[in-house]
Amino acid sequence: MQKTSSRLLSLLSLLQTQRDWSGKDLADRLGIATRTVRRDIDRLRELGYPITTVKGPDGGYRLEAGAHMPPMLFDDGQAVALAVALQTAATGTTVAEDAARALATLRQVMPPRLRHRIDLLRVTAVPPPAAPDAPRVDRRILVELSRVIHGREELRFDYTPAPSTSRGDVRRVHPHHLVTWRDRWYLVAWDLDREDWRTFRAERIRPRSPTGPRFSPRELPGGDVTAFVTGRFRGNDGTTAYWPCQGEVVLHLPAAEVAPFAEDGVVVELGPRRCRLTLGSWSWTGLAAAIGRFDTEIEVLGPPRLATAFTDLAARYTRAAGTTGTGPTP
Structure with a gap:
């Protein structure tokens, strides 16, 4: 039979799975008698864990939320997962400072073997580039x-x-x-x-x-x-995540060169120097401009409104090119 302290930790670990346990199920899992389960439940209650008795044919126990934070138990996998999550949250988020303090507290109470694993697992979360005007929220x-x-x-x-x-x-x-x-x-x-x-x-x-x-x-x-x-x-009514304007083109570039810059577009390889790109945008002109940034020959597969957008954009760019040097002198 396990020592009392080890047995209490195993019992607490089972109760933390957020389910109701009958006394018999707990006894079977721990290899002890049901009366020992009752005594161990009383010991956990004395330590501050709010364990309630569940009514029913077999009775049982449930770990509830309490008025204060009692000592908490994590197995090795949970501790590693929590440390990774806290390291990620401690990078450029609203709760970064609190996450860093929580990680330091967790590390301090870890056993040396587990602390060593956490120290080896250094995670640097790289958040998406923030807009210059993106403030922190209180x-x-x-x-x-x-x-x-x-x-x-x-x-x-x-x-x-x-x-x-x-x-x-x-x-x-x-x-x-x-x-x-x-x-x-x-x-x-x-x-x-x-x-x-x-x-x-x-x-x-x-x-x-x-x-x-x-x-x-x-x-x-x-x-x-x-x-x-x-x-x-993306400019639609919110009933779908799709872009309101979506088109398909063939680019005269290898798929491997297009894919890293296609964002949420779909790239299909057609040959060594050709690929098909399906991409969306908030407007047809915006979609044509986004495709044009790949700086290569373009074949429009559809729809016709995308081809029209390329025509309109080409005329606008032509007019813009004709204005070179005509602006006011600084």
Whole structure:
């Protein structure tokens, strides 16, 4: 039989799987009697773990959330996964400082063998390039937005649409989701005054108190927040993540040279110096310009509106070339 301390740790590890355990199942897993399980449960309760008794034919136990943080147990795999996650979060995120402190605390209490593994596993997360004007969001704002989303409470807040705007306006919304997109935080909400879905930059939100009444949430268009946000930023109604304008061309370049710069496009090799590219954009002219940056011969496969966009763009570029030297002298 395991020593009492080792047995308690094994019991706690089972209870942390977020499921109900009958006394018999715990006894069978640990190789002990059910009365020993009852005694060990009482010992864990004395240490501050809120373990409740589950009613039912066989009875059982459940580890609940408590009023304070008791000692926590992680197996080797969980500890490594947590350390990797914290190292990633400690790079260029809103909670970077807290994540770094949590990682230092976790490392301090690790056994030497596990600490050595963590020290060897140094992760440097490289976030996407942030826009020059991408500010950090006060974590208190994120916590408050998360609270009203969870509580389904109407939110009133002062909102400044752009940094150059001296005065914002007061918005009333039903908040639904808090999301990140390219190093920025956004609130997805139903705007009560405009009667439409909106996305708001979190750093420009200043919540007002008190919050409004509770509400019954609406169904998000398309039913998927990822597709909705991606679609909105791509210029469609948010019911799909696809670009509103999508075309197909043949480029006179090897597929290996196109793929690294195709972003979310699809590249198919057609030969040593030819490939097919399927790409999307927010407008046909924008799509033609994006394809033109590959600086090679282009064959338009479709649709016809893409070919028209190339024609319009060629005429615009021709006019621009004719203006060389005609501008005002500095």
